[in-house]
Amino acid sequence: MGEIVGGVGVPHTPHFPGIVERGEPLGQELRRLYGTAERHLAELAPDVIVFFTCDHYNIFFVESLPVFSIGVAPSAWGPSDYLELPHYHVPIASGLARRIQAHAVRSGFDVGMSQEFEFDHPVTVPLHFLTPRMDVPIVPVFIGGLVPPLPPGWRCQALGEVIREAVERIPDGKRVAVVASGSFSLEIGGPRISDTSHTGVPDPEWADRILARMRAGETARLAAEATEEQLTQAGNAAGELLTWIAMLGLLGGGNPEFLEAQRDFGHAYGCWRVGSPPLAAVARADGDMP
Amino acid sequence: MSIYAVNKICYRVVREPQLREALSGSAAEAEAALRAARPPLSGEELAALLAGDVGWLSKLGANHFLLHQLGRFRLLGLDLPTYADRIRAAYRQGR
Numbered sequence: 001m002g003e004i005v006g007g008v009g010v011p012h013t014p015h016f017p018g019i020v021e022r023g024e025p026l027g028q029e030l031r032r033l034y035g036t037a038e039r040h041l042a043e044l045a046p047d048v049i050v051f052f053t054c055d056h057y058n059i060f061f062v063e064s065l066p067v068f069s070i071g072v073a074p075s076a077w078g079p080s081d082y083l084e085l086p087h088y089h090v091p092i093a094s095g096l097a098r099r100i101q102a103h104a105v106r107s108g109f110d111v112g113m114s115q116e117f118e119f120d121h122p123v124t125v126p127l128h129f130l131t132p133r134m135d136v137p138i139v140p141v142f143i144g145g146l147v148p149p150l151p152p153g154w155r156c157q158a159l160g161e162v163i164r165e166a167v168e169r170i171p172d173g174k175r176v177a178v179v180a181s182g183s184f185s186l187e188i189g190g191p192r193i194s195d196t197s198h199t200g201v202p203d204p205e206w207a208d209r210i211l212a213r214m215r216a217g218e219t220a221r222l223a224a225e226a227t228e229e230q231l232t233q234a235g236n237a238a239g240e241l242l243t244w245i246a247m248l249g250l251l252g253g254g255n256p257e258f259l260e261a262q263r264d265f266g267h268a269y270g271c272w273r274v275g276s277p278p279l280a281a282v283a284r285a286d287g288d289m290p
Numbered sequence: 291m292s293i294y295a296v297n298k299i300c301y302r303v304v305r306e307p308q309l310r311e312a313l314s315g316s317a318a319e320a321e322a323a324l325r326a327a328r329p330p331l332s333g334e335e336l337a338a339l340l341a342g343d344v345g346w347l348s349k350l351g352a353n354h355f356l357l358h359q360l361g362r363f364r365l366l367g368l369d370l371p372t373y374a375d376r377i378r379a380a381y382r383q384g385r
Contacts, residue, residue, distance in 0.1 A: 057355050061301050081304050146355060189358025189373065191348070191381040198358055198374040236354055 002170035005044045006274050007178030007251055008037040009244045011267035012125040014082050029262075033269040034129035036258055040271040041130050046177035048093045049131070050100075050163060050250060051123060051138040052243035053181045054145035056081065058120040067151050068159060069112035070101040071140035078119025088124055093137040096170065100139060103166035109159065114142065122181045122240075130179065138179075143246060145182070145231075145239030153226030156242040157219060160249025167250075180247035182240020184210045185266035190236050201266035203234035208261075210241060211268060217255040219248040235266070244270075293351045295331045296339065299324065300356035303363055313365040320366060342367040345380025 016034075020027040041049075058081045060066060072094050079085050104111040123140065141163065143156060160178075167176045184207040187193055192202040201207070213222035223245050231238045248254075251272050258271040303310050312323035317340065324336055331339065338346045344357055354377075360366055361373025368376075 057301055057353070058304060062298065188355055189361070189377065190354035191377060193374055193377060195378070198361065198370045198377075 002167040002172075002174045002176050004164060004167055004251060004274055005046060005175050005177050006040070007180065007247050007272045008041055008130065009180040009182075009247060009268070009270040010034065010037050010126045010130070011183055011262070011265065011269070012122040012181045013265065013267075014079075014085060014121045014125060017085055017125060017128050033260060033262070036260075037269055037271055038130050040258065040273070041177060041179075044177045044273065045175060046136055047174040048096055048176050049136050049138045049179050050141060050167075050176060051126075051179045051181070052141050052143060052160075052246045053122045054240050054243060055142050056120050056122060056146060059114070059117045059142070060144075060147075064112075065144060065147050066112040066114075066142065067144045068104075068110070069114045069142045070097050070104075071114045071117060071142065072097040072101065073114070073116055076117055076119050076140075079121040079124040080118035081120045085121060085124065086128055088127065088134050090119060090123065090127060090134055091137040093139050096174070097139040099170070100141075100163055100166040103169065104159075104162050107162050107165065109162045111141075111159070114140075126179060126181045141246070143239075143242050145242040146237060148228070148232070150228045150231055150239045151242065152228065153223035153242065153245050154220075156226075156246040157223040157249035160246040160251070163246075164250045164252060178247045178250050180243040182243045183235075183237055183265070183267040184241050185234040186237035186240070187235035188237050192235060200235065201264065203238070204263060204266060206230065206234045206238070207263065207266050207268070210244075211259060211261055214244075214248075214256055214259055214270060217253055219245070219253045222248075238266075248272075292329065292332075293335075293347075295327060295329045296335050296347055296350070297353050297356045298329070299327055299331070299339065300353070300359045303359050303365060310363050310365060313360075314363070339366055342372070343376070344368065344373055345376040348377055348380055 074094050075091050101113050185201045185203040187200040193200040256270045261268040312319045361368045361370040
């Protein structure tokens with residue numbers, strides 16, 4: 001039986017690897033935040049990572065726009081969309097990916113199968129920071145979080161749950177971790193960009209509310225609030241939250257061990273461990289100390 | 291008029307270096323590349339792309355994820371600051 005051990009959620013801003021590489025002022029903070037997630041993932045010692053991502057119109061556009069799809073190729077190269085970023089061949093646990101996809105479909109969850117593709121930066125930027133040796137194969141799960149109509153939050157939570165069922169049916173005892181990739185409030189190139197950039201954070205209050213829900217372990221409430229209307233209001237990339245909701249569905253809820261926002265960017269970094277005590281309980285215990 | 295043709299051009303520029311080269315070259319080169327697009331662009335779409343009028347294309351319903359690639363790759367006289375200025379102008383000055 002496969003064991004789900006925990007997960008991390010991170011952003012994938014394409015400029016971040018260069019900012020760290022060049023030692024720019026923000027780089028130190030990025031090293032700390034991605035480093036926290038990297039160490040957490042290393043402690044989880046996964047054999048496989050289920051990786052939730054939203055294609056940025058790089059894989060799916062012409063032939064088909066799947067709402068959900070699982071990549072089953074043996075490996076994939078990327079990023080296809082930013083040639084200036086470090087490039088990787090990312091190993092894929094294709095056997096497990098096929099099992100998960102088959103289990104989802106047979107359970108009534110209509111998830112497509114992608115057999116040949118290149119990854120874009122939402123996959124390679126997190127892996128660049130989290131598993132730069134590319135020594136842990138992934139199961140890429142694509143969620144159509146950027147292309148309206150968006151799937152509802154509750155449906156993405158259910159996607160995570162059906163993948164958990166599939167993992168629990170693996171005959172051998174693989175350790176499975178989860179990564180979610182994306183922002184909470186972000187506009188790229190649209191009417192709600194800031195006065196100084198081609199991007200913007202249209203709804204920072206929504207990003208704050210997401211963090212509060214996650215800290216409280218209120219996944220179902222967050223999923224119910226993550227309607228298409230709310231996500232659209234938070235920007236044309238705000239549907240990336242759905243990757244985090246799917247991750248929380250897969251983890252079966254729980255409170256983060258670490259959760260910190262970069263509020264000006266409308267995104268955050270979070271670490272979950274299956275079976276860890278809730279942050280609130282830890283805080284209460286600390287408060288009880290004489 | 292199908293904005294899909296505009297979106298598809300922007301999708302292709304990420305994947306096709308030759309198209310990027312044509313759209314950053316002379317006006318004649320750019321126009322020839324755009325006229326070869328399939329599905330074909332409408333006359334208005336073609337003119338707006340050649341003029342780098344991303345504000346108008348945005349209001350027509352072009353996808354901003356895709357449209358901003360014209361600025362990112364410095365095509366059709368755009369760069370990211372110019373792209374952003376034109377989007378802001380389209381929405382913030384009652385155009």
